[in-house]
Amino acid sequence: MGGIDNTQPFLTPLKIIEQAQGGVMHGIKASDHSFAGFGEAYFSTVNFGLIKGWKLHRKMTLNLVVPSGEIRFVVHSASENYTGRDVVPVLDVILGSTQYSRLTVPPGYWVAFEGVGRERNILLNVADIEHEPSEAINYPLDFFRVPNFHQF
Amino acid sequence: MGGIDNTQPFLTPLKIIEQAQGGVMHGIKASDHSFAGFGEAYFSTVNFGLIKGWKLHRKMTLNLVVPSGEIRFVVHSASENYTGRDVVPVLDVILGSTQYSRLTVPPGYWVAFEGVGRERNILLNVADIEHEPSEAINYPLDFFRVPNFHQF
Numbered sequence: 223m224g225g226i227d228n229t230q231p232f233l234t235p236l237k238i239i240e241q242a243q244g245g246v247m248h249g250i251k252a253s254d255h256s257f258a259g260f261g262e263a264y265f266s267t268v269n270f271g272l273i274k275g276w277k278l279h280r281k282m283t284l285n286l287v288v289p290s291g292e293i294r295f296v297v298h299s300a301s302e303n304y305t306g307r308d309v310v311p312v313l314d315v316i317l318g319s320t321q322y323s324r325l326t327v328p329p330g331y332w333v334a335f336e337g338v339g340r341e342r343n344i345l346l347n348v349a350d351i352e353h354e355p356s357e358a359i360n361y362p363l364d365f366f367r368v369p370n371f372h373q374f
Numbered sequence: 375m376g377g378i379d380n381t382q383p384f385l386t387p388l389k390i391i392e393q394a395q396g397g398v399m400h401g402i403k404a405s406d407h408s409f410a411g412f413g414e415a416y417f418s419t420v421n422f423g424l425i426k427g428w429k430l431h432r433k434m435t436l437n438l439v440v441p442s443g444e445i446r447f448v449v450h451s452a453s454e455n456y457t458g459r460d461v462v463p464v465l466d467v468i469l470g471s472t473q474y475s476r477l478t479v480p481p482g483y484w485v486a487f488e489g490v491g492r493e494r495n496i497l498l499n500v501a502d503i504e505h506e507p508s509e510a511i512n513y514p515l516d517f518f519r520v521p522n523f524h525q526f
Binding site: 246260272273344 | 396
């Protein structure tokens, strides 16, 4: 088991191994630095041009990989009782085949993600706890304003 | 943690939750019966009409989910020193959006899988140990003859 020291979101480049019949794409290993424990692995899909967010997890560490399509992730650290609207992302990145990296998000960050690819956009989250609705907060997309994201 | 009593490969139906922007597709939870521990999560892709196999893991339990495309899995239990060629599968199933289930394969089974979908065929394996080449045996595809599979 790893265990995360980092309190900031971060990226880890991953390998894709091409083979005659297809390929192998790395995800996450128990010995990886960013591995925070295993609670659940699930997929989330996001259609082209659409956005899921905002969501903040109070307990869950996310480990996100995009095996199909291209997904833009926007992450910021506004406090839960921030009364303003304008936020500056700590991370704004497109992941997928052109940048195949794992995104680790510790608890306490707001995340939104947008379907950028025209093929199927799929993320895998290897979460350290199982799904537990009470540990997550959802805000509408227009609650926060991020430069060059959404309608802003 | 779960821990597998089963010594046979088996399927577990999984939920897909449709949402306005995309969907959520279940994978595996630490509390699931078929969860055997976490060593590594990785993807394997297989192109349309091509087959990866045969492979037998001596230690690894596989938990396989197909989030994109359609993949046919053929599993049989010939012993490592079986001198014949003809085998009867214990399991022969196509997984993907039409049958979205998790396939659990305990150690000691031969597995081959074929890309059946014309879109990208991707499997996720949530393995209980990290990749360790010495615990897996690879045989060429034509080593075993399975009715209605490959050229046979």
